Amino acid sequence: MRFLLVALCLIFALQVPAQARSAAEGVWLFDNAPSYPGVTMLEVANDAGAISGSVTTEWYGPMTFENGRVEGDTLTFDLRNINDNAHPIRRWTAQFTPSGVKLTGDIWYAHVEQNGRRGGVKDAEARAFRFAPDLPPLGTIAPDKLAATPPMGWSSWNKFGDKIDDTTVRAMADTLVATGLRDAGYLYVNIDDGWQGKRDANGVLQPNAKFPDMKALTDYVHSKGLKIGIYTSQGPRTCAGYEGSYGHIQRDAQTFADWGFDYLKHDLCSGEWFYNDADKVKRSYYEMGLALKATGRSMLYSLCQYGRFNVSEWGRSVGGHLWRTTGDITDDYKTMSDIGFERNPKFGHAGPGGWNDPDMLEVGNGGMSEDEYITHLTLWAIQAAPLIMGHDLRQTSENALRLLTNRDVIAIDQDAKGVQGRAVREDGKLEIWRKELADGSVALALFNRGEAPAPMAPTAADANLARLTEARDLWRGAAVAVEELHFVVPAHGAVMLRVKGDSI
Known part of the structure; x- marks a missing residue:
């Protein structure tokens, strides 16, 4: 519907004597556009002084602009920016001359500076973006038996x-x-x-x-x-x-x-x-x-x-x-x-x-x-x-x-229980994480996020157990006596244990 209205405005504009229109109104075509974002067309309409329109790109289709304003031979407008929460709106300009238009703006990581020429309604129809059919109503897909463990x-x-x-x-x-x-x-x-x-x-x-x-x-x-x-x-x-x-x-x-x-x-x-x-x-x-x-x-x-x-x-x-x-x-x-x-x-x-x-x-x-x-x-x-x-x-x-x-x-x-482990103890840059396992044992991870080696000593409470009876250091591939669970964890390093014990 929006593009029908724009087209009607353009048709009307083309029927008005040239001196009654601003230099900005109409269809502007950009040939040989850079691949990103692939700007191919600018459409501008004026409805009783309200400037509207869009920038059509190969990546994002027609991008409707807001806050359009014409001063002399220059159009300024705002476009919603893609994937940038810090700068969600970018200001664009279009400078019109007797020979064409220069479009300038930014979107995501690209800076656009493109020179274009005037076109007409048929050009706009030829370059119009072809929209996909409407998305289906949201439903639920029944689970299957795939990905029983993480891929x-x-x-x-x-x-x-x-x-x-x-x-x-x-x-x-x-x-x-x-x-x-x-x-x-x-x-x-x-x-x-x-x-x-x-x-x-x-x-x-x-x-x-x-x-x-x-x-x-x-x-x-x-x-x-x-x-x-x-x-x-x-x-x-x-x-x-x-x-x-x-x-x-x-x-x-x-x-x-x-x-x-x-x-x-x-x-x-x-x-x-x-x-x-x-x-x-x-x-x-x-x-x-x-x-x-x-x-x-x-x-x-x-x-x-x-x-x-x-x-x-x-x-x-x-x-x-x-x-x-x-x-x-x-x-x-x-x-x-x-x-x-x-x-x-x-x-x-x-x-x-x-x-x-x-x-x-x-x-x-x-x-x-x-x-x-x-x-x-x-x-x-x-x-x-x-x-x-x-x-x-x-x-x-x-x-x-x-x-x-x-x-x-x-x-x-890959444990069959599929628990996502969580931090259970934090002390500054030192963290202990726990993950319950299908056989009743528990994985403990000791992380040192600091810049120097640090001593760390996991306890039965970290594993949500009353008492530890077995422990294995998984990176070293060796059993560790439960009385000797004292480690010096390297800076930015980790220790991973699999422990067993008595339930609380």
Whole structure:
């Protein structure tokens, strides 16, 4: 309806003598726009002095502006900014000259300076964004038996970004087997952003030249005793600017199933403009959840919406098996610890079939010390987080492999009870966390977030037990006498124990 009104205003404006209109009114076209955000058109209408209109982009469709004001040959207006709570509104300007317009503004991380030319109503129709059908009413998808424990595997994004290809994916599958990582539980080989090509005449999304045969690739990974995942967005563009699934949800879900994928990561990305409140975000994930179920193929469903709108409370009901609780991790102690200690613990509802996801592992990428990586793995394991590696597996050091394949620590993460551990004692920079386990034992994690080594001594009370009878140091792989549970924990380091005792 808004675009019909704008079009009518434009038609009326074009029928008025030129001297009666301001220089701003009408349709303005931008050719050869930079890929992000891909501004293609500016539409401006004047209704009795009220300036309205939109900026059309390839990523976000038509972005309606507010507070439009024309002074002389300059239009100023405000656009809602994408994914930036600190600066939710950005001011734009359009400077008009006899030869065209210069549009200037900022959106997310991009600065836009584009020169455009005047167009007409037919141009506006040709460049108009094609909206997808309305989202389905929100419903509930019945739980299945997938993801009884947190998923484990590897993803391409942290190391390779969108520079990923068929050969590298096959090499990662081979290395999972050769290093023993597969046998330790890392089963999923996940292709993240960067595989997408264009749609064919029937609207079926094709892979780009780096992935010549997706079905052959999934068959190869399956032949190694592994599973394979893929990535898309509910927006027109993925985070790296490739073709998204907007308007093609059912078709793309069936394509992924036909190719033989076992896991889908669905990333909000440019969908943030279209789905900008809790109801729309939930319905957009529900739409893909329904589409995946309709294929008849069992696929893990990973929701990537950065923890918005209390996702752990509704992730299961839209078909999700894991859901991101945070923005992207990076390979440094500050970001990792902020996510692990502060962000992920805010979310509940984790357990068999659905898991809080604090993002991928950075172990093996080299940005942290071994003690910091021990903290990283300990935090993820005690919180029952998915363990999805993000480094080049071919370059895994002996130390990194030793950490990643520690069966005792993996067993804490994969425990059948599915409890997300929590902090039970804090003393400044020192924290003790507890996780109850299916066999009646308890995992305790001792964390030193300070800058110097510190003594720590867990007690039976920390484990919610009357008395401790057994203890095992999981990183050292050795039993510890319960009378000797005194540790000097390194700066940014951790100790992980599995203890048994008498109930209170």
